[in-house]
Amino acid sequence: MTRISRVHYPVTSLGPGKRLGIWFQGCSLACKGCMSRDTWDSAAGTDVPVATLTGLWREAVADGADGLTVSGGEPFDQPGDLVALLTQAAALRADRDADVLVYTGYELAEAERRAPGVRTYADVLITGRYEAGKPTRLIWRGSANQEMHLLSPLGRRRYARYAGHVPDRPPIQLVADDQRIWLVGVPPPGGLRAFERGLRQREVSLDGPSWR
Numbered sequence: 001m002t003r004i005s006r007v008h009y010p011v012t013s014l015g016p017g018k019r020l021g022i023w024f025q026g027c028s029l030a031c032k033g034c035m036s037r038d039t040w041d042s043a044a045g046t047d048v049p050v051a052t053l054t055g056l057w058r059e060a061v062a063d064g065a066d067g068l069t070v071s072g073g074e075p076f077d078q079p080g081d082l083v084a085l086l087t088q089a090a091a092l093r094a095d096r097d098a099d100v101l102v103y104t105g106y107e108l109a110e111a112e113r114r115a116p117g118v119r120t121y122a123d124v125l126i127t128g129r130y131e132a133g134k135p136t137r138l139i140w141r142g143s144a145n146q147e148m149h150l151l152s153p154l155g156r157r158r159y160a161r162y163a164g165h166v167p168d169r170p171p172i173q174l175v176a177d178d179q180r181i182w183l184v185g186v187p188p189p190g191g192l193r194a195f196e197r198g199l200r201q202r203e204v205s206l207d208g209p210s211w212r
Helices: 050-062 079-092 108-114 153-162 191-201
Strands: 002-011 019-024 046-048 067-071 099-103 124-127 147-150 172-176 181-185
Touching (some): 050 079, 067 079, 079 099, 099 153, 147 153
Parallel strands (some): 019 067, 099 124
Antiparallel strands (some): 002 046, 124 147
16 A cells, blocks of 8 residues: 555646646655645555556546656655556556656665666656755756656656756646645745735635645
């Protein structure tokens, strides 16, 4: 069973195109200033069979998804489940040009030690701990130290143009369900404060935002 924070489809703000997003629950790195502190507690979230997650990926691929984005939390804190998910996901996209992007706070060498063979199944890894004192406007990265590793021909073909790309406006989605409002994407420096100000102007208050 994989400990999962949430799953969302379609995601359009963490990778190119229309994607399935899977967020692992639990993070031992606990980077200061992280916007997703709700994903740190390994006892929170929901246990989900890998088969269920791959079933959702199968449905997304059938719907024309361009890729799978795995984030967290910290996916490499559950390395066995991560590799199992990516292995099955790779098999299901065999006849489609759908890429797999994985986020981790570990450096590349650390990630490969934790999950040997991960580069066989991931097209792109975005690595490195979030460092609040190193802001960046590079697309899909939270701090300037984080690196985008293009691991496969598909990854290089699809992501090479994004390696140094600075968008005019970072892609962000606002998702609401019965219990919460949450942001999908990587806000620009100061973006969360601006978001809260905008809500206050509309007389909307947040009860325990995940970035505090």
